[in-house]
Amino acid sequence: MTPRRSVDEAVALLEGELRAGHRALADLGTEDVWQSFLRFGRLLFDVSEAPDGDGLLFQYGTHSFDGSPTFTVDLTRQFEFSDADGDHDHYLQVHCEVRYGSGPSLEALGSFDSWFFHDSGDNLEEWARALTELSAWTAIKMLTPTEIRVFQERV
Incomplete structure (x- = not known):
């Protein structure tokens, strides 16, 4: 069985994936991100x-x-937290925000x-492929980011 990681590690794990290959965030292209x-x-x-x-948002x-208008791609992972009674308490969102000007x-x-939600029965690879088949993706993947931010927020 694949080990499950703590949500507390999520930001560090995303940053680790972005820095795979020992590249600085400023050197990453849209497809790399x-x-x-x-x-x-x-x-x-x-x-x-x-x-x-546990969901992914593109x-x-x-x-x-x-301030000024900026075209942004926001790649988000959202985790739901429940209270002691099993009712919804809050979400934690881990964002990878890619800005372009x-x-x-x-x-x-x-x-x-x-x-995309992991428990939905849908296939992550099919979801990702459908997104990259969008006509807008052809334009977006050629862009060079001006800024890449990784952060988390409680919502």
Whole structure:
């Protein structure tokens, strides 16, 4: 049986996947980040038995979170935590946020999101392949990130 990791290790494990091959984050291309996130997505964690307790989110769009509009791809892993009674308490999200700048061609891509949940019976590889078959992915994978941020938040 494959060992399940602690959610407390999630950020370090994602950062480790991004730095595989001993490359700095600034040297990674979009495809490198995506493949690193998928390796992270294949890891098993000790999570709640709640439906949708461990999910992956692929989303993109142009946003003005920190000032000027920036096209961002946000690759997120979400873990659900339950209270002592088994009821939902909170989520922990581990983000790999890839920023690119802005411009009409990026804004024209619009926004998009897609979820994958480990307990859904769906296949992670099929989900990933469907995302890379999107017409927008052809444009996105050729972009050079201006910034890559890894962080976690409780929601």
